[in-house]
Amino acid sequence: MKFINIYIVEDEPLIAATIETALLKQGYTVVGDAEDVITALKDIAILQPDLVLIDIQLDGEKDGVDLAIELDKQQIPYLYLTSQTDLGTIERVKATQPLGYIVKPFTENGLRTNIDLAWHNYEIQNAGFLILKSDGRTHKINQNSILYLKAFDNYCYVYTATRSYLVPHTLKYMSEQLNDAIFVQTHRSYWVNINHIDSIESNKLFLKTEPIPISASQKHLVMSKLKGS
Known part of the structure; x- marks a missing residue:
């Protein structure tokens, strides 16, 4: 498994802690977490993670789909953390470009498998390119x-x-x-x-x-x- 820095966006502290513990046990590095979109965007610009895990339902005016739209603009890869959601949200999700979906509730093995497969496919799609972070943006060169x-x-x-x-x-x-x-x-x-x-x-x-x-x-x-x- 390739070394990956992961950032978590989850508004339930207990779930966020569970995710972080599971990721660390699987050998990933967690560089930070946030409960809302505004904090997440500020942190991501500074920490420049390789991958972001996004809970769709977040506290505040903006949700995980709003964050995903911003990450698409910056070409930062992400996975959705999902539970059952309404049809309106699903339609909004269709307009974004996630690497995949991790359905709640999930197991440690399920979490690892989803991330490994998503990252593997991401690297295949970007073969021949160098993905790098500079000046707060992700560049595909x-x-x-x-x-x-x-x-x-x-x-x-x-x-x-x-x-x-x-x-x-x-x-x-x-x-x-x-x-x-x-x-x-x-x-x-x-x-x-x-x-x-x-x-x-x-x-x-x-x-x-x-x-x-x-x-x-x-x-x-x-x-x-x-x-x-």
Whole structure:
């Protein structure tokens, strides 16, 4: 199971605690929770979870469907937590794009199975793309368009020809999501898309943007990768 950060939106504290306990036992990380839409949106912008679990029926003027609409705009994946609901709400749900539904009451195994299957399908649908969070938004970027990634303390920069993204993850974490057929590590602080390499010197390579260092320990791997591309 891939490491996933999950945020819970549930207005029943006991149920929220039960969900969190079950998720932690299954190896997931829970980054936070909220009982209402406004708090959830503020937290999600800061915490940038990979996946959000949304109870449809929430306290306040806005419900889980309202939250889902906002998450669709930001391309943040989510699953609904549902119990029996009225036809009007079901019609509103049809206009949103959840990864799936977890029906209440649920078991720990059922919770894990629903999340694992939903996340697996999500990754298949986004194969060839890098999903990253930057500036409070989730971006879906074609990996072919990425020039290189650069470490920045516990963060990482992702560079394309048109812009850069500062991502709240380490370079190691981001590199694990790259297509290893087209990316190679040239230095402890850099991963480069070999399709965008223009030339190589003894200790650096050149893209259309700037020179990238090549460490002595990585040079053989870089050259092998280029010859095989």
